[in-house]
Amino acid sequence: MISAFTGQQIRDAEQPLLDSGEGAVLMQRAAYGLAQEVVRLVKAKRKLRGACITVLAGKGNNGGDGLFAASILARRGMRTTAVLASAEVHTEALGAFLAAGGRVLRLDPGNAEELAVLCAGDDVIIDALLGTGARGGLREASAELVASLQELKPRCVVACDLPSGLDAATGEVHWPVLEADVTVTFGGIKAGLMTDPGEGCAGHVVLVQIGIEDSLDTPELHRLDATDLHALLPKPGRRSHKYSRGVLGVVAGSARFAGAAVLSVHAAAMAGAGMVRYVGPESAARHVLSRTPEALWETDDPGRVQAWLLGPGVDGEDQLGRAGDAAQSALAAELPVVVDAGALSILPERCPAHWILTPHAGELATLLAALPSTGEVAVTREDVESRPLHFVRKAAEQTGATVLLKGATTLVASPSGVVFSQSEGTAWMATAGSGDVLGGILGALLAQSEDSVRDDDGAYAAMGLKPDDRWAAVAAVAASVHGRAGSMASEDFNGGPLTASAIMTAVPHVIGSLTAEYDPARP
Numbered sequence: 275m276i277s278a279f280t281g282q283q284i285r286d287a288e289q290p291l292l293d294s295g296e297g298a299v300l301m302q303r304a305a306y307g308l309a310q311e312v313v314r315l316v317k318a319k320r321k322l323r324g325a326c327i328t329v330l331a332g333k334g335n336n337g338g339d340g341l342f343a344a345s346i347l348a349r350r351g352m353r354t355t356a357v358l359a360s361a362e363v364h365t366e367a368l369g370a371f372l373a374a375g376g377r378v379l380r381l382d383p384g385n386a387e388e389l390a391v392l393c394a395g396d397d398v399i400i401d402a403l404l405g406t407g408a409r410g411g412l413r414e415a416s417a418e419l420v421a422s423l424q425e426l427k428p429r430c431v432v433a434c435d436l437p438s439g440l441d442a443a444t445g446e447v448h449w450p451v452l453e454a455d456v457t458v459t460f461g462g463i464k465a466g467l468m469t470d471p472g473e474g475c476a477g478h479v480v481l482v483q484i485g486i487e488d489s490l491d492t493p494e495l496h497r498l499d500a501t502d503l504h505a506l507l508p509k510p511g512r513r514s515h516k517y518s519r520g521v522l523g524v525v526a527g528s529a530r531f532a533g534a535a536v537l538s539v540h541a542a543a544m545a546g547a548g549m550v551r552y553v554g555p556e557s558a559a560r561h562v563l564s565r566t567p568e569a570l571w572e573t574d575d576p577g578r579v580q581a582w583l584l585g586p587g588v589d590g591e592d593q594l595g596r597a598g599d600a601a602q603s604a605l606a607a608e609l610p611v612v613v614d615a616g617a618l619s620i621l622p623e624r625c626p627a628h629w630i631l632t633p634h635a636g637e638l639a640t641l642l643a644a645l646p647s648t649g650e651v652a653v654t655r656e657d658v659e660s661r662p663l664h665f666v667r668k669a670a671e672q673t674g675a676t677v678l679l680k681g682a683t684t685l686v687a688s689p690s691g692v693v694f695s696q697s698e699g700t701a702w703m704a705t706a707g708s709g710d711v712l713g714g715i716l717g718a719l720l721a722q723s724e725d726s727v728r729d730d731d732g733a734y735a736a737m738g739l740k741p742d743d744r745w746a747a748v749a750a751v752a753a754s755v756h757g758r759a760g761s762m763a764s765e766d767f768n769g770g771p772l773t774a775s776a777i778m779t780a781v782p783h784v785i786g787s788l789t790a791e792y793d794p795a796r797p
């Protein structure tokens with residue numbers, strides 16, 4: 275599992291070492307790691323000698339890291355320039371930089387644009403203006419410099435610890451920000467690099483160990499990797515039969531939106547449900563069965579299921595009524611439920627943690643506005659997009675449900691405040707029906723995992739997850755499988771566009787490779 279921390283948590287872990295006089299050692303480790311990454315990036319394109327590097331250095335230790343790193347690069351034959359954003363800078367680091375032969379330029383209110391033009395064509399620009407000590411965004415000349423540089427589209431930007439202007443704890447972005455190709459982060463990944471909009475500005479994140487890792491507190495965010503997915507994905511055994519594998523009930527689609535039913539039912543079948551029972555109008559059922567003949571159309575009592583998926587494409591009184599009935603029976607039987615789209619309007623006053631709501635940002639804003647005690651004034655889609663971590667936590671806390679907030683980075687919050695962040699997809703997945711496919715995958719995984727989550731077969735406990743947080747882990751697995759399937763499908767089209775159907779087709783490949791990857795029994 276990948277962990278991420280707030281800036282404060284990193285600083286707290288550093289403090290004992292600073293108190294014992296080891297601050298300079300920490301900074302040297304950070305600077306060395308940063309320099310190494312810059313060397314790797316330059317070498318991938320050209321020889322080191324003569325490569326042009328500019329470091330934008332602020333007044334704090336982040337600027338110090340940048341200047342020390344640039345001094346290492348200067349000693350390796352690179353032409354290094356420091357743009358000092360403040361009259362005060364880290365004295366030892368500037369000394370080291372000058373001693374290594376670096377050139378210094380000073381940013382002032384009149385020369386920001388000129389300096390931007392001067393360094394935009396460099397091989398690498400290091401953004402060391404602000405780090406974890408920042409309050410708010412870049413100001414005045416620094417803001418002007420960064421805005422001009424961003425417009426000039428620099429060749430390669432490496433952020434030192436985090437892109438300046440990004441909130442390390444929340445991922446909120448105070449524009450302007452110089453968007454990084456690579457972020458080299460120190461001691462622990464900052465939570466703001468694993469949640470939007472911050473993650474969208476950070477590029478590829480490289481973690482440099484500086485010796486504080488054992489002192490870090492409980493992570494702010496978790497991200498499942500392939501090893502975790504291997505451990506958590508359900509696998510059939512020799513004695514499995516279709517009922518024991520997990521039956522999913524689906525109330526989706528309507529006369530108007532039949533496609534959502536087709537996609538969610540088929541995705542559930544592709545994600546390994548033992549059986550899918552579809553509940554809906556005949557017109558939609560015809561489409562569902564012609565795409566997925568394996569599904570059953572239930573006209574009255576749907577019989578036993580292990581989980582429900584309610585809501586994709588649900589429209590009109592009849593179908594909302596069916597979703598409401600299923601929700602009631604799920605509540606009574608304590609079954610896990612995925613609540614998506616149309617069904618988000620029929621939530622009970624308090625949901626259990628095994629109910630997983632799957633809104634996109636607009637739906638989450640509507641949901642929060644409808645809650646009696648949000649304390650938020652008219653939350654908009656833009657609010658959710660600029661502070662997704664804050665709002666997904668709030669929604670989980672206030673509804674009692676697990677909440678999966680869809681986006682380029684998908685966040686899953688459990689009501690206890692534990693949050694997972696997954697980001698394996700591609701922007702081509704922002705296409706109609708993509709969320710219906712996610713609903714189907716999640717429903718199928720819940721139906722298959724229900725037993726193991728409740729009884730815990732060891733995999734969840736081994737990750738240190740408390741019972742109520744395990745539903746969030748299942749949702750994170752679904753988000754990861756969905757993202758990987760989208761990326762795999764797009765790769766099949768040479769990185770080209772996708773349909774939701776193409777995502778679905780890739781799901782069994784993704785699950786197959788993740789479950790087989792570490793299988794010791796496989797020849």
Ligand SMILES: NC(=O)C1=CN([C@@H]2O[C@H](COP(=O)(O)OP(=O)(O)OC[C@H]3O[C@@H](n4cnc5c(N)ncnc54)[C@H](OP(=O)(O)O)[C@@H]3O)[C@@H](O)[C@H]2O)[C@@H](O)CC1
Pocket residue numbers: 288292297298300301302304305332333334335336337339403404405406407408409410411412413434435436460484
């Ligand atoms: N601790 C360690 O040993 C290690 C730390 N490490 C590194 O240190 C970084 C943290 O360093 P830091 O604490 O000096 O904070 P940093 O972000 O560089 O600068 C803050 C300064 O800028 C100012 N300022 C604040 N907001 C501002 C704004 N919006 N616009 C303009 N200015 C603003 C503020 O001054 P003030 O405004 O209060 O006068 C303050 O002095 C961390 O990210 C990592 O890179 C690593 O080397 C590992 C070892």
Ligand SMILES: Nc1ncnc2c1ncn2[C@@H]1O[C@H](COP(=O)(O)OP(=O)(O)O)[C@@H](O)[C@H]1O
Pocket residue numbers: 634680681682683684699700701702703704705706707708709710711712756
């Ligand atoms: N830019 C993006 N990059 C990666 N995935 C994305 C992006 N935008 C959306 N997605 C994913 O696509 C899906 C869209 O879901 P949703 O908005 O509910 O679509 P629909 O209602 O049309 O099915 C979500 O799973 C979301 O995480």
Ligand SMILES: [K+]
Pocket residue numbers: 336401402403404405433434435436437438
């Ligand atoms: K920075």
